[in-house]
Amino acid sequence: MNVRDSSRKLQCMSRLRQIGIATESFYASRRKYPVFLASDPGYQGPTRNDSVLAQLLPYLDQQPLHDSIIPESMPSMGEPPTSKVNSEVIKTNVLAFVCPSDDVPSGGTSFRTNYGTTTGIHATWSWGKPLPGKLEEQGLWGGLRSANQPGKILDGLSNTVFFSERLVGDGDSSVFTPSRDVAKSGGYSHRPADAIANCTLVKDVSEHASYLGWSWLPQGYTHTAYNHVMTPNSKLPDCFDNWNHHTMAQGAMTARSYHAGGVNVVFGDGSSRFISDSIALEVWRALGTNHGGEVTNDF
Numbered sequence: 001m002n003v004r005d006s007s008r009k010l011q012c013m014s015r016l017r018q019i020g021i022a023t024e025s026f027y028a029s030r031r032k033y034p035v036f037l038a039s040d041p042g043y044q045g046p047t048r049n050d051s052v053l054a055q056l057l058p059y060l061d062q063q064p065l066h067d068s069i070i071p072e073s074m075p076s077m078g079e080p081p082t083s084k085v086n087s088e089v090i091k092t093n094v095l096a097f098v099c100p101s102d103d104v105p106s107g108g109t110s111f112r113t114n115y116g117t118t119t120g121i122h123a124t125w126s127w128g129k130p131l132p133g134k135l136e137e138q139g140l141w142g143g144l145r146s147a148n149q150p151g152k153i154l155d156g157l158s159n160t161v162f163f164s165e166r167l168v169g170d171g172d173s174s175v176f177t178p179s180r181d182v183a184k185s186g187g188y189s190h191r192p193a194d195a196i197a198n199c200t201l202v203k204d205v206s207e208h209a210s211y212l213g214w215s216w217l218p219q220g221y222t223h224t225a226y227n228h229v230m231t232p233n234s235k236l237p238d239c240f241d242n243w244n245h246h247t248m249a250q251g252a253m254t255a256r257s258y259h260a261g262g263v264n265v266v267f268g269d270g271s272s273r274f275i276s277d278s279i280a281l282e283v284w285r286a287l288g289t290n291h292g293g294e295v296t297n298d299f
Helices: 003-030 063-067 192-200 243-248 281-288
Strands: 046-048 111-114 161-165 182-184 238-240 262-267 272-276
Touching: 003 111, 003 161, 003 262, 003 272, 192 238
Parallel strands: 182 238
Antiparallel strands: 111 161, 161 262, 262 272
């Protein structure tokens, strides 16, 4: 790694740490963490879809930008993303969301919220109710009813990753870039093992998403979330099922970077760390869940 790459890696970690500090400030102010989705009590759909990153803007010296966001239930997840009521906001660059090692478009984000090892909220929840035996797969924001209090994070804040990074999509629908884009899988990914099997079998990449991470505004796997289904910078491409609605689909959305050998993460206690690509899958998954009950040794 040359001096420039090393400097960018440290800058990237510093900005990710800022997001961790902003999360702590959010909690100190409101006695809860940002919500996953703001929805009506019966969960008939989201009433607004601001990402966790968007909710943290006031704690990143971006209060005016936060106040300019017009509530919107579901911005367009098209390629590229658009918004009928936040057309300027969605293009606004926020330096704290940009890793200098990547080529991030204005309005894009390098950093993402951890959804745990769940392949998607529909694999874990059904109409606002948790499916049996699935909650142990969640990260802090991996379900419709998030663990928004530290006491609910049974694995401990220092053992639970809150945020990591992912390379943005290449922005070219005619080309599939495995490290950046997401392919359509041929089968449903109800569990992590299903997702890995489906991503292993991906051959036809004519259907894929190329605008991943092009907006920090909407919540969801397309732009602002990732999971711990596969280890960092996995050689397998990410893939999702239910392609017509891939923002809410099921699959693998992996932490990825251009840093040699791993990715940066921030834990719930605000500490940051560089995690090696060679981390054992079971340890990486344990760090991704908030109440799986796993014991993690040094990594």
